[in-house]
Amino acid sequence: MSAHGSIPVLRIGSTLLASIQVELRDTIADAFQEDILQTIAKTGATGLVIDITGLEMVDSYVARVLTNTGRMATLMGTHAVVVGMRPVVAATLVRMGFRMEGVLTALNVDAGLALVSELIARRHGAGQ
């Protein structure tokens, strides 16, 4: 388990689970992104679930960091899913005109882990 600042990152099999519980300041968000990517590189994680149930506000900066983290992880071969977005956050992002493109979403941690498993299975099933 690794942590940077106040964002704990758990390993569940070969999937990383990061739960963001606190209000994110920009520097923490940046450090989080860096930490996740380094951890993926180090562990070869095939899945990443970012749980943002604890975030009551996501502005364009944080949304961009989350989206980019997901995209970067995907480039590194990791299936990334953002889960638990709150209704007020989703409404605010679409009203602002921000689109979180290139990132998968799921309702909660369980759904996120299930999605990651399915994607990994599909990839193996399809044959490399």
Add this chain to the structure above:
Amino acid sequence: MPLQYYMEKLYLDEAEVESRRHFFEITADDLTRLAGLHSFAEKHTDDIVEDLYRLILGHPEAKKQFTEHATLVRVKQAQRDYFLGLFSGRCDLAYVQDRLRIGIAHERVGVPPKWYLGAYARYLRSIFDRIAVELPDAAQARAAYQSIEKLVAFDTALAMDTYIAAQLGALERHQAAIRELSTPIIRLYQQVLLLPLIGTIDTHRADQLMEAVLLKVVEEQAHVIIIDIAGVPLVDTKVADHLLKTTEAVRLLGAQTILSGISPIIAKTIVNLGMNISAMHTKSRLAEALELAFEIIGKRVTSIAKNHPAAAAEATEKS
């Protein structure tokens, strides 16, 4: 409805009150004159209110309105307050609020405008007679009467505004109730929601809908929501845009939206407008949307074999 409601609906703040004072030509002189007549008013208030009630009780229809004794007493007191209020020397926000409270009391009892507008006219006649006695100097009497007349006109405008605002308030509540009834979000099945939209969708309603949808999806942890628009008469760019926004927001939560009830007209509109709705699942029939929803959550509807009494409807898990 509380005082705050009327203040809001009538945009009543200091600036608005000043604007009205200006238009009704109520000057500081008027107010000073009226304050100076306060003791005159106190002396005659009982008589003048009795004048009014003689008028009401002498009129069969009006009398019916006030036959209940408690009502009569309460309204009489309100009338005394109203009358004396004319001579307070104020015409500010606080004065307006006092007037509104009296209007609200009338509204609650259900007094229609013809009675209290008729009452104002009765007051003016009663005052005219007595002012001539109190102020023998014709010029003074005239000035006093005019000041009173201006303030009564100001109050009449407020009374009308209150009445109209109350009617509009009732109308709005009915409309809100209709909206509520026409947009229930139904839990169709575990993890599947259905929102049958009926009626026109304006921006305000669309905003409310999106919020209600998002809250319900998270509350139910629903994987799919079917939005059926067969009951929406007009689908233009704005409506399509609202639906797109809602779909995107639902996706951010981690769920999917299926839009059903796409008629040929709506299909033509959307394509001809060049809108990109490739991100949405769409179906023409609700039944098809339902099948897709089940597929998304990994279920399938199958037929029960005929002549098999013990068979129960089974949902087959798709692996």
Add this chain to the structure above:
Amino acid sequence: MTILSSENLILASEDDVMLARRKVRLLAETLGFDPFTVAAITTATSELCRNVCVHAVKGTARLEQIGSGGRTGIRLEVRDEGPGIADIDRVLSAGQRSVGSLGLGLSGSRRLADEFRIETIVGRGTVVTVVKWKRPA
């Protein structure tokens, strides 16, 4: 329109942005704004205050509770003496693909606010004012 309360804030660091957000959220919640409106004004605040710290190094914000005709609202004026914005129309109509964070932050705030005003002079600075009203019951 009346100003019922007013508070001045310094914007020079990340901590100041966080504090501004917290104060706006607290005020909105205290005034009984619904959660969606609270999120809108808090997010707009974050965007505008961050822009100041990132693009202008520092500035100030004035947070006011306002009233008009029985309505209650929040007004936030964010001011800096930074470089100003050269192509304001382009920046305001910016979508996500705009260069840098300035565009989306500003256009996003505008979309989230009920009223939006911006005055900017290249080389002198920028003032952005946003207003959000409490929804009628």
